[in-house]
Amino acid sequence: MRRAASGLAASALATLGAVGPLATVGACAILIAGFALPSHLEAQTGAQTATQTGDSAAIALLDRVAGAYRGARTLRARFTQTLTPASGGAAMTSRGEFLQAGAARFAFRFTEPAEDRIIADGAAVWIYLPSTLRGQAIRLPRGVGAGAGLDLVAALLTEPARRYVVRSLPDTLVAGRRVAQVSLEPRASGAPFSRATLRIDAARRVIVSTTLREPSGLIRTLTFSEVRLGARLPADAFTFTPPSGVRVIDQAALLGGVPPT
Helix, strand or coil: CHHHHHHHHHHHHHHHCCCHHHHHCCCCCCCCCCCCCCCCCCCCCHHHHHCCCCCHHHHHHHHHHHHHHHHCCEEEEEEEEEEECCCCCCCEEEEEEEEEECCCEEEEEEEECEEEEEEEECCEEEEECCCCCCCEEEEEEHHHHHHHHHCHHHHHHCCHHHHEEEEEEEEEEECCEEEEEEEEEECCCCCCCCEEEEEEECCCCEEEEEEEECCCCCEEEEEEEEEEECCCCCCCCCCCCCCCCCEEEEHHHHCCCCCCC
16 A cells, blocks of 8 residues: 555656655556546537547537536545556555545545645645655645646546547446547647546546556556545644644755746
């Protein structure tokens, strides 16, 4: 579990070019990606999709899912993340609950490893992983945090026909339920993954699982359960106060004073 947690911070910090004590975090895994309810999710129009190559049925399905997420004010789900190294070594697993309200506020509250948190409070993204970064809390500017991979599913649902080669795959089973599968391959270089597979409950218009192959060869699978759009959230869902004695590392200062966006 500790190795899995270390990877949650490693991806964000690697993306930001972190130095010093931050660079000591293990680099074998990556930051967890989540659902998102951003206002910038845009449905594709027939004119747009007609100009793109790809599977029109798969693109239409992604548009319907994007519409459902765009219309939801809140989201709550449980997640399990499995990281499989390119070397074929032992997989690493973490679990917890994900909550989101709008584009700027979300929280990953881990049960395994317990007490680990990744929380966006609307102004900044806090990374608190006592299982790995003992005695430290990292504060990221919100815009930079998004660039570190926290809104990856949102990116997958934003203009997919323009940004990816989209293909339908055969249906599969997730938790005993038949779901649709869609693959995405980035058109441009520099994407954080070489291939993504989304597994979608078409009737409910929710993503139940994603698998991403990273440029390093690492394979990350996220499985979501108890997905509730429009769920009631706890009043303190997006509140983080660093515990007494914990050192706060302000990434904005390390990046030359980049303000939260």
